[in-house]
Amino acid sequence: MSDFLPHPFWNFSLEIYSGESVAEACLDLQERRGCDVNILLFCCWLGASGRPTLTADRLRALLKASDAWQAEIVRPLRSVRRLLKDHPWPEALPETVDAVRRRVADAELAAEHAEQIKLASLHTPPADRDRPVEKRLRAAVGNLGVYAVCLGVVPDAKDRAAVVALMAATFPGLARQEIERAVGPARQSA
Numbered sequence: 548m549s550d551f552l553p554h555p556f557w558n559f560s561l562e563i564y565s566g567e568s569v570a571e572a573c574l575d576l577q578e579r580r581g582c583d584v585n586i587l588l589f590c591c592w593l594g595a596s597g598r599p600t601l602t603a604d605r606l607r608a609l610l611k612a613s614d615a616w617q618a619e620i621v622r623p624l625r626s627v628r629r630l631l632k633d634h635p636w637p638e639a640l641p642e643t644v645d646a647v648r649r650r651v652a653d654a655e656l657a658a659e660h661a662e663q664i665k666l667a668s669l670h671t672p673p674a675d676r677d678r679p680v681e682k683r684l685r686a687a688v689g690n691l692g693v694y695a696v697c698l699g700v701v702p703d704a705k706d707r708a709a710v711v712a713l714m715a716a717t718f719p720g721l722a723r724q725e726i727e728r729a730v731g732p733a734r735q736s737a
Contacts, residue, residue, distance in 0.1 A: 551660045556667045559595070560588045566716030572709035580700050583617055585662045586610065590694055591717045594687025597675030601690045605670060606697050612669055616662050624655040684718050684729050707732070 551557065563569055564584075576582040586609070593601065601609075631648035691710055695702050702710070707730055714726045 551657070552664055554664055554667055555596070556589065556592050556671075557660060557663050559592045560585075560663060563588060563591060563713070563716045566712075566719075568712040569716045572712040575705065576709050580695075580698060580706065582694070582698070583610075583613060583662075585659055585666060586613065586694060587691065587713065589663070589666050590690030591687050591713055593670075594683050594685075594690050595717050597678035597683050598672050598686065600686045601670075601693050603693050603696055606690075606693050609666060609670055610697060613662055613666060616658070616665070620658045621655065621662065624651055624658055627651050628655055680718060680721065681725075681729075684714060684721060684726065687714060687717055688729050688731075 564573065573582075573584045573587055576587060577584055586606075589609070590601070593599075628648055628651045631644055631651060636644045688710065691713070692702075695706070700706070710730050711723075711726055714730060715721075715723060718726065
């Protein structure tokens with residue numbers, strides 16, 4: 548990873564993604580709701596760093612900028628990586644297939660990094676680390692709420708649990724009850 552451009556958003560993402568239940572929460576939201584994990588992490592990072600809550604118009608512009616990269620670069624790499632992992636390749640040595648899969652995974656990670664650098668270059672208002680942590684938490688939760696609106700998603704109990712996991716990793720100093728209160732109750736389906 549030493550050839551990746553350093554950036555606070557990337558560093559934040561690496562730290563948060565390795566947190567308890569975060570990878571599972573992000574991948575669940577990616578699979579069930581079509582979320583872009585980088586956008587999820589970006590929403591968290593903006594709030595955690597004291598930046599204002601995204602507007603739906605601003606987030607839609609960011610999504611437009613990242614959608615083509617996701618569709619044409621990231622998702623195809625992910626598909627190849629999964630195919631190499633899940634499909635039996637009896638005509639190839641398992642060690643060779645595994646080596647190719649690792650290289651594709653490295654390329655996928657590099658593509659994710661490039662997307663993050665692009666997102667940060669498009670929208671990084673000044674940070675305010677002196678902003679009270681409760682307001683930063685509300686901004687991060689608000690950003691994820693705006694993302695749900697942009698996706699046309701009405702959050703359910705699974706979504707709420709995923710957001711709680713993301714917020715717990717983003718704000719480790721806060722009590723779980725405070726995080727759950729900020730995330731709010733799941734909407735009941737009609």
